[in-house]
Amino acid sequence: MTKTDSASSAAGSTDPRLDGHDEQDLEQHFDATIARDQRIEPRDWMPDGYRKTLIRQIAQHAHSEIIGMQPEGEWITRAPSLRRKAILFAKVQDEAGHGLYLYSAAETLGADRADLTQRLIEGRQKYSSIFNYPTLSFADVGVIGWFVDGAAICNQVPLCRSSYGPYARAMVRICKEESFHQRQGYELLMTMMRGTDAQREMVQDAVDRWWWPSLMMFGPPDDASPNSAQSMAWKIKRHSNDELRRRFVDMTVPQAEKLGVTLPDPELRWNAERGHHDFGTPDWSELQRVIKGDGPCNAQRMERRRSAHEEGAWVREAASAYAAKQSRRAREGAA
Amino acid sequence: MSDDHVYMTLAEGHEDDARWAYGTGFEDPLHGVDIAVPEGVDAGEVAACCLALGDDALVSAQRLAEWCTRAPELEEEVALANIGLDLLGQARLLYGRCGQVDGTGRGEDAYAYFRDPGDFRNVRLAELPGGDFAFSITRLLVLSSWRLALFEQLTASPDPVLAAIAAKGVKELAYHRQYAAEWAVRLGDGTEESHRRMRTALEQVGPYIGELFTAYDVRDEVVAVLRQVTEAAGLPMPAWKPSPSSSSRGYPMPGAGRDGDHTEHLAPLLAELQGVARAHPEATW
Amino acid sequence: MSSTEGVKDEWPLYEVFVRGKRGLNHVHVGSLHAADDRMALTHARDLYTRRNEGVSIWVVRSDHIAASTRDEKDPFFAPSADKVYRHPTFYDIPDDVPHI
Numbered sequence: 001m002t003k004t005d006s007a008s009s010a011a012g013s014t015d016p017r018l019d020g021h022d023e024q025d026l027e028q029h030f031d032a033t034i035a036r037d038q039r040i041e042p043r044d045w046m047p048d049g050y051r052k053t054l055i056r057q058i059a060q061h062a063h064s065e066i067i068g069m070q071p072e073g074e075w076i077t078r079a080p081s082l083r084r085k086a087i088l089f090a091k092v093q094d095e096a097g098h099g100l101y102l103y104s105a106a107e108t109l110g111a112d113r114a115d116l117t118q119r120l121i122e123g124r125q126k127y128s129s130i131f132n133y134p135t136l137s138f139a140d141v142g143v144i145g146w147f148v149d150g151a152a153i154c155n156q157v158p159l160c161r162s163s164y165g166p167y168a169r170a171m172v173r174i175c176k177e178e179s180f181h182q183r184q185g186y187e188l189l190m191t192m193m194r195g196t197d198a199q200r201e202m203v204q205d206a207v208d209r210w211w212w213p214s215l216m217m218f219g220p221p222d223d224a225s226p227n228s229a230q231s232m233a234w235k236i237k238r239h240s241n242d243e244l245r246r247r248f249v250d251m252t253v254p255q256a257e258k259l260g261v262t263l264p265d266p267e268l269r270w271n272a273e274r275g276h277h278d279f280g281t282p283d284w285s286e287l288q289r290v291i292k293g294d295g296p297c298n299a300q301r302m303e304r305r306r307s308a309h310e311e312g313a314w315v316r317e318a319a320s321a322y323a324a325k326q327s328r329r330a331r332e333g334a335a
Numbered sequence: 336m337s338d339d340h341v342y343m344t345l346a347e348g349h350e351d352d353a354r355w356a357y358g359t360g361f362e363d364p365l366h367g368v369d370i371a372v373p374e375g376v377d378a379g380e381v382a383a384c385c386l387a388l389g390d391d392a393l394v395s396a397q398r399l400a401e402w403c404t405r406a407p408e409l410e411e412e413v414a415l416a417n418i419g420l421d422l423l424g425q426a427r428l429l430y431g432r433c434g435q436v437d438g439t440g441r442g443e444d445a446y447a448y449f450r451d452p453g454d455f456r457n458v459r460l461a462e463l464p465g466g467d468f469a470f471s472i473t474r475l476l477v478l479s480s481w482r483l484a485l486f487e488q489l490t491a492s493p494d495p496v497l498a499a500i501a502a503k504g505v506k507e508l509a510y511h512r513q514y515a516a517e518w519a520v521r522l523g524d525g526t527e528e529s530h531r532r533m534r535t536a537l538e539q540v541g542p543y544i545g546e547l548f549t550a551y552d553v554r555d556e557v558v559a560v561l562r563q564v565t566e567a568a569g570l571p572m573p574a575w576k577p578s579p580s581s582s583s584r585g586y587p588m589p590g591a592g593r594d595g596d597h598t599e600h601l602a603p604l605l606a607e608l609q610g611v612a613r614a615h616p617e618a619t620w
Numbered sequence: 621m622s623s624t625e626g627v628k629d630e631w632p633l634y635e636v637f638v639r640g641k642r643g644l645n646h647v648h649v650g651s652l653h654a655a656d657d658r659m660a661l662t663h664a665r666d667l668y669t670r671r672n673e674g675v676s677i678w679v680v681r682s683d684h685i686a687a688s689t690r691d692e693k694d695p696f697f698a699p700s701a702d703k704v705y706r707h708p709t710f711y712d713i714p715d716d717v718p719h720i
Contacts, residue, residue: 031597077397078608079449079620090416101650192620196618308405313407320628320630322520322525324693408653408658410666414668506660517659517662
């Protein structure tokens with residue numbers, strides 16, 4: 001086998017770069033692939049902007065999964081039944097797994113996970129704003145499953161058809177697991193709503209606190225979202241923020257009715273003409289503040305991630321050192 | 336898209352909603368097992384055994400859950416959660432059996448949430464705070480080696496349910512022991528810092544090892560594993576003295592978890608574990 | 621990021637291939653980081669198979685994989701020469717392949 005360098009080609013006897021195919025042609029081919037709703041794979045040519053946008057979007061998605069472990073993870077030790085403890089423990093473990101699948105997809109684009117972690121810790125890359133809110137009771141665990149996983153599913157199912165292959169495939173796997181999470185969250189709430197007065201109050205209180213932040217998960221309104229247009233043109237993003245938000249509301253209202261909770265929006269009502277629910281306007285200034293770092297738990301979330309990473313350094317180093325020693329011993333043994 | 340078939344194939348047959356509640360294996364390990372206590376088997380002994388082993392597992396799982404979002408690498412988050420979930424699953428099965436045979440008919444949550452520290456029968460090593468990763472790995476190595484040896488014996492238990500629980504547990508515990516052993520070697524033979532931390536961990540774990548062998552004849556198996564691992568890791572064997580059981584003396588000797596004597600760490604652990612459930616004693620979750 | 625001993629705290633990237641219980645061959649399912657092969661296998665079990673029994677796992681360090689492009693006949697395959705990626709970035713052409 002001969003290693004070739006970039007100047008020679010595997011495509012018959014022609015090197016495409018030498019054969020008059022320039023970047024314009026490559027771009028056309030790329031655009032045509034997107035237009036045909038086909039996949040771009042790691043070794044395909046892609047515009048720099050596409051690569052960079054994807055890395056940022058996938059990384060932020062991965063960071064969200066990892067940071068998202070914190071608000072729920074806090075309740076594993078306090079879950080009030082062994083069954084709920086097991087379910088929650090498994091759910092949070094799944095979230096670690098989702099983060100890993102997504103970092104893995106980002107790495108196929110040339111990103112490095114340690115670098116992405118550094119960017120997160122330094123605040124140069126973001127994660128979903130929803131995880132900057134505190135979980136104040138066990139009912140929050142159920143409501144997060146219902147609202148947050150529900151919103152995530154609205155967002156993620158279309159991403160299963162994202163133009164970038166590894167991202168789309170990671171999303172398929174994640175969606176299967178996340179639908180399980182949403183069902184478990186809703187089931188907990190159903191059990192609580194059929195339980196004691198204190199449990200019912202706990203659920204309603206959690207709903208009151210999580211509803212608006214959940215709507216904000218879909219991002220700013222379309223007219224305030226400058227990056228969206230390019231992401232949609234590249235089929236990295238398949239639906240607009242407002243479309244997804246609307247879909248989430250329409251999906252969730254009947255679920256709330258079945259549960260017997262009130263969603264804290266006096267303007268929420270079914271609009272027969274439009275065939276959708278009308279609802280109030282989220283407080284976008286709150287979203288801006290939380291995104292900028294001024295939410296209730298931003299500092300705490302970052303501190304936990306940073307300290308886990310730093311405190312773990314000696315462990316990671318030890319494993320690397322041991323692996324290096326073993327390699328050396330194997331070489332010396334073979335010599 | 337043909338790639339999507341990959342996940343479909345991998346996930347086939349695992350639509351079971353309860354899968355995560357049972358740790359690894361996706362089938363109910365007690366399916367088809369007769370729950371009647373056989374003739375000649377002391378139900379009280381079976382109950383006491385299940386209770387103690389259930390407490391060990393619950394308390395251990397709780398300590399592992401504390402690593403959530405604090406693990407040294409994301410892959411270790413998944414690994415530690417796997418082990419914690421396995422142990423939680425074992426606790427549930429053991430408490431379930433206890434309720435069936437101790438005459439009370441209590442459910443798993445009654446044992447986990449509505450008993451006080453003095454009623455718990457876990458070994459003290461399980462309740463110690465998690466410490467650093469070296470400590471947790473060392474503790475896991477000792478406890479999983481010990482528990483595996485116990486469970487191997489219990490697969491021959493005359494109680495069919497306990498035997499079935501042990502049979503399932505053996506596979507899980509072999510994995511836990513392997514995980515802990517590999518990490519112990521990496522840390523023992525890694526950097527100077529990791530080596531130092533492992534030495535410290537062994538010193539801290541040592542005094543609590545004797546208690547493990549008071550009621551169970553598995554010392555040789557456990558010592559063999561520890562010897563093998565510490566040699567590979569370039570670490571000294573932990574030192575311990577055999578621990579007398581207070582029940583054979585009349586005068587209560589300090590510190591046998593199996594007798595309900597615990598360190599000061601168990602009460603706060605249980606307060607956190609039980610707090611929400613106890614605040615709503617009539618509630619179903 | 622490294623300690624004073626000059627040891628890195630970053631683990632190399634491994635690609636993971638799994639053959640399911642009813643599968644005929646291994647398929648690529650993703651990647652993970654591990655310090656050595658043994659750890660990679662353990663992590664792959666935990667992450668990609670949930671320790672389901674009867675599943676076969678292969679792990680390979682990403683930088684040990686030699687890859688061709690997706691469609692060698694496609695004239696538009698050109699990867700940029702000045703970017704180095706962890707995902708298979710070079711390809712070996714067997715000596716006995718005709719018409720190269």
